[in-house]
Amino acid sequence: MKKSWKFFVVIELLIFIGACWQLSHNIPVLIFLTIAIINLYYVLKKSVRSNFNQFQLIVSVVLIIICLLSSPAIWFMVIMAVLFFGLTGFEISGLEAFEGAPWKRKQMIMPETTNSDPKNGRRFKRSWFGNERIGSHIYEWDDLNFTLLSGDTIIDLGNTLLPKEDNIVIIRKGFGRTRILIPLGIGIMVEHSSLAGNLIFEKEKFHLRNESIKIYSEDYDESQRRLKVVTNNLFGDLEVIRI
Numbered sequence: 001m002k003k004s005w006k007f008f009v010v011i012e013l014l015i016f017i018g019a020c021w022q023l024s025h026n027i028p029v030l031i032f033l034t035i036a037i038i039n040l041y042y043v044l045k046k047s048v049r050s051n052f053n054q055f056q057l058i059v060s061v062v063l064i065i066i067c068l069l070s071s072p073a074i075w076f077m078v079i080m081a082v083l084f085f086g087l088t089g090f091e092i093s094g095l096e097a098f099e100g101a102p103w104k105r106k107q108m109i110m111p112e113t114t115n116s117d118p119k120n121g122r123r124f125k126r127s128w129f130g131n132e133r134i135g136s137h138i139y140e141w142d143d144l145n146f147t148l149l150s151g152d153t154i155i156d157l158g159n160t161l162l163p164k165e166d167n168i169v170i171i172r173k174g175f176g177r178t179r180i181l182i183p184l185g186i187g188i189m190v191e192h193s194s195l196a197g198n199l200i201f202e203k204e205k206f207h208l209r210n211e212s213i214k215i216y217s218e219d220y221d222e223s224q225r226r227l228k229v230v231t232n233n234l235f236g237d238l239e240v241i242r243i
Contacts, residue, residue: 008084012077019073029067036063127151135159135181145170156181158243162225171231179239180229187223189216190240193232200239 135156
């Protein structure tokens with residue numbers, strides 16, 4: 001996800017350079033664009049604006065947009081942005097962009113197997129910012145314990161098999177929403193602390209204001225597989241969803 005963002009920014013900058021080159025060779029558009037930018041700067045500098053100044057502001061913005069859209073490269077930038085955010089949106093949400101398409105109705109997926117990695121002493125690094133989805137593909141379960149400053153997180157347990165007895169997820173987050181997708185038949189304990197946010201669990205919604213809450217699912221004691229979710233969040237919601 002991080003690499004795709006870097007690639008997107010580089011491509012957009014290259015296209016923007018091409019747009020500037022196109023605009024520099026279109027003298028009438030360049031003159032109108034320069035006048036509109038100067039007029040916009042003049043209006044924004046004024047602390048008190050009259051009705052005429054508001055009219056100047058609107059005309060300047062509209063004129064700038066029209067001048068920019070006169071360049072084919074700008075249109076290409078917009079198309080690339082729509083495609084990128086559309087595809088990354090499907091990636092984060094876990095939805096298939098072409099789910100239900102005719103060529104996927106009889107699709108056969110062969111899982112790939114790998115040798116188990118040693119767990120002792122294994123080190124890995126997570127980003128402090130940005131959205132993340134854990135469990136988009138089949139994976140071997142290992143307890144989760146991470147810290148995130150800002151961003152939305154989705155943890156999907158539908159593509160793994162929890163070992164018997166207790167399993168743990170610990171999340172410390174500054175800002176952002178967290179959703180945990182848990183299959184039926186797993187006992188759940190949630191201990192959530194938040195400065196300001198909501199906990200949605202077993203179709204109930206709990207509003208927290210500098211509070212902590214500890215709650216169990218009805219099948220927790222009888223379940224062979226149990227999951228303990230411990231989260232600390234400054235601002236944001238935690239949603240535990242049965243799938």
